[in-house]
Amino acid sequence: MNNSAPSPQDKPLITASDIFKAAQRLRQAGLLFPTPLEPLKTLSQDTGAGILLKLENLQRTGSFKLRGAANKLLALQERLDSKPHVVTASAGNHGLGVAYAATHLGITATIVVPLEASPAKVKALKSYPVELIQHGAGYEEAESYARQLERERGLTFVSAYNDLEVIAGQGTLALEVLNELPELTHLLVPAGGGGLLSGVALFAKEVNPAIRVIGVQSEASTALTAAIAAGHLVTTPEYPTLADGLAGGLEAGTVTFDLAQQYVDEMVLVSEESIAGAIRFMVDELHIIAEGSAVVGLAALLSKSWQPEPGAVVCSLITGRNIATEKLLKIMHA
Incomplete structure (x- = not known):
């Protein structure tokens, strides 16, 4: 969607x-x-x-990724009657922005990162109450899987850039x-x-x-x-x-x-x-x-x-x- x-x-x-x-x-x-x-x-x-x-x-x-992620989640809250379940793909930093904003706003989040994602970013993501999935050899495969989850589960996709x-x-x-x-x-x-x-x-x-x-x-x-x-x-x-x-x-x-x-x-x-x-x-x-x-x-x-x-x-x-x-x-x- x-x-x-x-x-x-x-x-x-x-x-x-x-x-x-x-x-x-x-x-x-x-x-x-x-x-x-x-x-x-x-x-x-x-x-x-x-x-x-x-x-x-x-x-x-x-x-800086927190800026875009937080603005998106805040805008979604303004438009929707209920809190969305968001899904995103990230090399790490956008995922951290979504995780931080979602946690503070009470929004459920699923974050897909590549298998080769930075260990520092993966460790930080694990400190948040989000569903973290490691999938794919690189960002494009992670994004494709996140889009698949969007369709299968009816989630709200939050692009890192688009x-x-x-x-x-x-x-x-x-x-x-x-x-x-x-x-x-x-x-x-x-x-x-x-x-x-x-x-x-x-x-x-x-x-x-x-x-x-x-x-x-x-x-x-x-x-x-x-x-x-x-x-x-x-x-x-x-x-x-x-x-x-x-x-x-x-x-x-x-x-x-x-x-x-x-x-x-x-x-x-x-x-x-x-x-x-x-x-x-x-x-x-x-x-x-x-x-x-x-x-x-x-x-x-x-x-x-x-x-x-x-x-x-x-x-x-x-x-x-x-x-x-x-x-x-x-x-x-x-």
Whole structure:
């Protein structure tokens, strides 16, 4: 079943107004809090640009995904006469967002994660009173099984990215950045299915069309980058990546593709080596833990895969911290 709020055909799918409404809804519910901006003094001096990190890895559940999940579940409560039983597929962080929001709202949730999901994320999910199912070799197989459960049990599917209310929730991240940093010129945004990227890009461009939005993916998982380049969804190979939360293909008909095409200025790919380097940078320079998916924008800056012009004001979104201890130690000792 399609649980996105209906949109009149003569209006855009989603606007900045929807993101303002999501921010108000989330604020009233008290399920999350604003996260800080951290200036990078040395990198700013080296580039001649003002570079800041938005530390969304400090958010509850350790990830920005709570924003979209909570906004979706709150919107469902507003529309439905009874509390839904929701089902979702996730590489881990979206599942944590759904689990947290569902627990606090008294909603029953079933969460499907791949068999290879991060042990840190699986362990965290097990701390919530949800039905956790590990199924499939990767995200796409997990999502297919979650869709099967939706049909067989009559559940309400909550997409990690292909949902307008999830996208609106993710877009509140841009609202926070611009409230604190109105002089912003560039946004570096991690991209997987494109929920965060499309929501952030839409809001930033509607507030200030001059802002340039750059989506960043690992070279190991390039579905959205390849689709934008081709002008349509394409099948791309998938390889193991430190950015596991960004891995996987795109659901047919996903709204994020059209939104990204319209609002995103550029896509950049970064190597696994540069992602590892960005994780080390976060620990060594800031004493902050961030996962691979969270630091691809920073990786682009450090590796010079993308370089700002002098005088630019750049914010890179650091989107999560849920990395397994063993993996973090291996990266730090490499």
